[in-house]
Amino acid sequence: MKVLTKLLTIRIVINIADSFFYMASIWMLSGGKEGTIYTAIAVTLFTLPDLLIFLIGPIVDRINPKKILLWTSIVQVVVQALVIFFIINEQRVIILPFIFVSALLSNITYPIEEVMIPKIVEGNKIVLANGLFSFSYKTLDIVINSLSAFLLLWLSFKNMYLLTIFFFLLAIIFDSKNSIKI
Numbered sequence: 001m002k003v004l005t006k007l008l009t010i011r012i013v014i015n016i017a018d019s020f021f022y023m024a025s026i027w028m029l030s031g032g033k034e035g036t037i038y039t040a041i042a043v044t045l046f047t048l049p050d051l052l053i054f055l056i057g058p059i060v061d062r063i064n065p066k067k068i069l070l071w072t073s074i075v076q077v078v079v080q081a082l083v084i085f086f087i088i089n090e091q092r093v094i095i096l097p098f099i100f101v102s103a104l105l106s107n108i109t110y111p112i113e114e115v116m117i118p119k120i121v122e123g124n125k126i127v128l129a130n131g132l133f134s135f136s137y138k139t140l141d142i143v144i145n146s147l148s149a150f151l152l153l154w155l156s157f158k159n160m161y162l163l164t165i166f167f168f169l170l171a172i173i174f175d176s177k178n179s180i181k182i
Contacts, residue, residue, distance in 0.1 A: 023148035
């Protein structure tokens with residue numbers, strides 16, 4: 001159960017970062033004359049990876065899932081840094097492709113869990129573990145998205161993205177220090 005808790009902690013930290021990124025991006029793009037169209041494009045880019053998730057399974061089966069989990073967080077930090085760069089340079093529209101990349105990287109973690117959970121949990125507890133992860137995500141999405149909205153009232157978009165980077169770095173630290181053997 002200790003290893004499952006480590007994996008869940010990593011996923012919760014990633015989920016917090018994802019929620020912060022989602023809310024900051026939607027709010028930032030919704031301003032201005034073209035806000036409606038940019039918001040619609042952003043929502044589409046955030047959800048498009050859900051349709052492509054079936055393509056990720058074969059990749060996860062061939063590569064060490066622990067490494068994929070670590071590298072998705074590392075790439076997320078780079079993506080967030082690039083987003084901040086473009087916001088500082090007032091090129092908000094350019095972040096749209098990065099929204100897709102970020103959402104795709106986040107979606108990769110779900111098949112990784114499907115591979116990892118059966119390897120770290122006894123057979124009769126897999127359903128419980130999957131339920132725990134699912135409940136945690138749904139609950140956190142509601143809570144963190146609400147918290148993000150309040151944070152955006154006090155923080156700038158840039159600071160929200162910096163907070164996102166912090167959580168992805170935290171996930172990297174947790175992932176690199178964990179002893180999950182796959």
